[in-house]
């Protein structure tokens with residue numbers, strides 16, 4: 001089990017969120033979110049479907065505007081910076097989509113080259129090759145370099161999706177349900193990969209998941225979104241050591257099916 005809280009108060013906050021609210025019409029999704037992501041940690045975000053996890057991520061990367069509150073990412077107040085600054089910031093915040101978002105008509109190599117060539121003007125062919133090969137090596141799939149996404153398993157596609165995000169060497173990684181739809185063994189492999197990425201690339205990450213085995217394996221800290229706020233934050237055991245009727249079913253569903 002990981003769940004090793006990072007408690008050093010001197011650690012830099014790479015994401016700082018205070019008093020964040022967001023409503024759609026009369027529907028108050030986020031009702032005063034306070035959340036920090038500290039440099040180097042893996043923070044797992046849990047919450048029932050529809051509680052606003054994706055809305056939160058979209059606000060962090062500036063795709064949605066908050067109604068109120070502070071959202072600071074790598075020192076930038078997201079709704080105050082220019083569009084150009086926002087685009088630059090997004091290069092430092094890698095987002096690994098749930099469906100892996102690979103281009104099916106491109107080989108694995110081309111899928112990885114694409115973000116690099118588009119975002120790193122003037123990069124040489126040799127630098128591209130080196131980046132593609134070393135990133136594929138990091139996710140354990142160098143041998144798949146010339147394959148098409150359709151030839152890969154679900155777990156391999158997830159790995160390539162993560163590699164595609166990593167190739168830009170983001171400071172922050174946002175993983176959206178990284179183990180969704182995978183068999184238990186492949187889930188364990190993805191959990192290991194998330195931990196390896198943290199070690200090797202020194203990323204700070206938010207991992208959104210419904211999979212408590214994943215949460216326990218990768219999270220230094222866990223935060224649970226309940227009724228629009230992160231009322232429970234801490235180690236995995238601290239978050240689940242409660243009789244709160246909103247929290248218990250989550251645990252029971254995962255472990256006492």
Ligand SMILES: Nc1ncnc2c1ncn2[C@@H]1O[C@H](COP(=O)(O)OP(=O)(O)OP(=O)(O)O)[C@@H](O)[C@H]1O
Pocket residue numbers: 024029047048049050051052053054055056
């Ligand atoms: N652009 C939008 N306009 C109106 N309502 C929205 C919009 N985006 C999200 N919502 C609503 O906000 C709520 C939270 O959605 P969100 O996608 O963040 O949930 P989630 O916690 O990520 O769920 P899941 O675990 O199923 O992915 C939902 O009820 C959704 O319908």
